[in-house]
Amino acid sequence: SGLDFVEGTEANILDGAALNTTWNTTYNTTKDLAELMGYNTGHSRTLLDCLLLSLGALLFLLLAARRMNRFEREGFVISWAALGKLHDQADAISGGQVELLALFSNPRLAPATH
Known part of the structure; x- marks a missing residue:
């Protein structure tokens, strides 16, 4: 047959004899077969x-x-820029930038101090 098995006793397993199987007459050990397969x-x-x-x-x-x-x-960065734009829009809606616009259109106009 193609495979010869060694009895798996405790002594044989420790010797490694149970691992030394022959595939056929061409390949002597599993190591030879592995090398043949690359x-x-x-x-x-x-x-x-x-x-x-x-x-x-x-x-x-x-x-x-x-x-x-x-x-x-x-x-x-995108969320930070969007948050800054949102704050600018909120300031514009609340009238916070109206004074700045008035100052740029008439620079001699001094800001009112309270």
Whole structure:
């Protein structure tokens, strides 16, 4: 058959013998099959892959936070400008800017002091 199983006793599992399965006569171990499929079974490649993946994830998170922060700043500036315009309109409705308009149209007119 294609698979030969080793009895999974406690001693065999600790030896690693239960993990040493043969697929057929061409592939001796699972490591050979992994290398044939293009996987590097070394620890250094795995460490490098994990490091690159974590750096990519960190870069993605930082860019997402920067984009979100930019939109928050933009929203704050827009709301601040809208609030200032609202105050100006409220002053105009209440007559607060009438004196300023009169001063600009006739600069010799002194503001009334109470």
